[in-house]
Each structure stands twice: as structure tokens, then as C-alpha cells.
Amino acid sequence: DAGITQSPRYKITETGRQVTLMCHQTWSHSYMFWYRQDLGHGLRLIYYSAAADITDKGEVPDGYVVSRSKTENFPLTLESATRSQTSVYFCASSESGWNYEQYFGPGTRLTVT
Amino acid sequence: QKEVEQDPGPLSVPEGAIVSLNCTYSNSAFQYFMWYRQYSRKGPELLMYTYSSGNKEDGRFTAQVDKSSKYISLFIRDSQPSDSATYLCAIGWGYQKVTFGTGTKLQVIP
Numbered sequence: 001d002a003g004i005t006q007s008p009r010y011k012i013t014e015t016g017r018q019v020t021l022m023c024h025q026t027w028s029h030s031y032m033f034w035y036r037q038d039l040g041h042g043l044r045l046i047y048y049s050a051a052a053d054i055t056d057k058g059e060v061p062d063g064y065v066v067s068r069s070k071t072e073n074f075p076l077t078l079e080s081a082t083r084s085q086t087s088v089y090f091c092a093s094s095e096s097g098w099n100y101e102q103y104f105g106p107g108t109r110l111t112v113t
Numbered sequence: 114q115k116e117v118e119q120d121p122g123p124l125s126v127p128e129g130a131i132v133s134l135n136c137t138y139s140n141s142a143f144q145y146f147m148w149y150r151q152y153s154r155k156g157p158e159l160l161m162y163t164y165s166s167g168n169k170e171d172g173r174f175t176a177q178v179d180k181s182s183k184y185i186s187l188f189i190r191d192s193q194p195s196d197s198a199t200y201l202c203a204i205g206w207g208y209q210k211v212t213f214g215t216g217t218k219l220q221v222i223p
Contacts, residue, residue: 016184039215040213040215041202041215042117042119042201042212042213042214043157043201043213044213045209045211047208058209082152088121088154090157092156097208097209098208098213099147099203099209100145100147100162100205101159102159102160103158104153104156104157104158105156106153106155106156107155107156
């Protein structure tokens with residue numbers, strides 16, 4: 001399917017476990033992004049990547065790790081999940097990197113118990 | 114005080130009404146302004162963006178920016194039930210420097 005996909009769509013995990021959220025895009029966009037969306041906070045940027053093997057921190061990077069070995073994939077790993085990381089996570093991509101040209105995925109709803 | 118304030122609603126209007134959604138911001142360095150629509154359990158999709166004060170129109174949607182008042186609005190004319198969604202404003206001041214509002218939930222009643 002063309003576009004941007006995320007998996008899993010829903011995940012429940014326990015505190016302290018490692019979790020990886022996957023993001024895949026078929027447009028060959030250079031830039032990819034990870035956001036979290038929480039009630040009362042709006043969307044906040046976690047990490048972004050300008051190209052394969054180039055990543056940079058966003059507003060709320062602590063507790064997260066990213067990698068980008070291939071242009072089309074941008075996994076987000078929670079190395080030791082905490083309850084405060086319960087959120088909805090959105091991946092996005094764009095060709096230019098500017099926010100007004102981003103396309104968002106459908107989101108992953110993560111619950112940490 | 115948050116940098117971007119947005120009334121969470123919910124806002125409920127009859128079909129065909131004109132809807133006004135608003136955000137205020139505090140940082141005068143903000144340079145570009147965006148509105149997103151987000152359906153339930155979906156990712157946000159960009160509706161409109163603009164750099165300048167004034168109005169920008171796209172079909173039934175009009176984005177309005179007043180930099181002197183630090184106030185932005187999205188107007189929806191002839192609202193439809195399919196417009197029922199959460200609307201997010203987002204304001205940027207540089208590359209990867211964007212602050213999102215918390216969203217206003219809109220319900221258009223047939």
C-alpha cells in the first residue's frame with residue numbers, strides 16, 4: 001500500500017520492557033518524524049531524521065532511541081518503558097523537512113502498565 | 114502560560130453553519146501558521162498553511178492570521194457532518210520549531 005504505515009496500531013506493555021514502534025513510508029521522502037500526542041499537550045516532536053543514518057532530537061527525546069538504516073523505515077524504540085510514555089505515537093514524513101509538507105501515519109496507541 | 118492556546122471544545126453546530134475555530138499565541142517570533150484536521154483514531158492531515166497576516170481561502174475553508182493580535186482563525190463555511198473532527202492549530206518559528214495547539218473538537222449535526 002502506498003503512503004505511510006505504522007505498526008502495531010495498539011500495544012500494551014509493562015513498565016521496564018523494551019518496545020519498538022515501526023514506521024514505513026513508500027514515497028521515498030527524505031525526512032521522517034516521530035511525535036507523541038497527549039491530552040493537554042498537543043503533538044510534540046520526539047525525533048526526526050533528514051536522511052538515512054542522520055537523526056536529531058526534537059522537543060521530548062528522553063527515553064527514546066531511533067535509527068534509520070533505510071530511507072523508508074524509521075523505528076522508534078522505548079528502551080525501558082515508563083507509564084509516562086503511555087501516549088499515541090505518530091510517524092510523519094516529508095520531502096522538504098518543513099512541517100507544512102508533512103504526511104502523518106495513522107498512529108500507534110501505546111499503553112504502559 | 115502556554116505558547117499556543119486553543120479552546121478544546123467540544124463545539125457543536127448544525128449542518129450548514131459557519132464554524133470559527135481559534136488559537137492565540139504568545140511568541141511574536143512565530144512565522145508560519147498551519148491548521149490540521151484529525152479524525153478520530155487517525156493521524157492529522159494538513160488543511161492550510163500561511164506565512165502572512167490576512168486571509169487565505171481554500172474552498173469552504175478560510176485561514177485568517179492577525180499577527181498584531183497574535184490570533185489565528187479557521188473558518189468553515191457550509192459545514193458538513195464530514196467536517197466533524199478535531200482541528201489543531203500549529204505555529205512555527207523555524208526549521209523543526211513548531212508548537213501545536215491541543216485541538217478543538219468539532220461536531221456538525223445533520
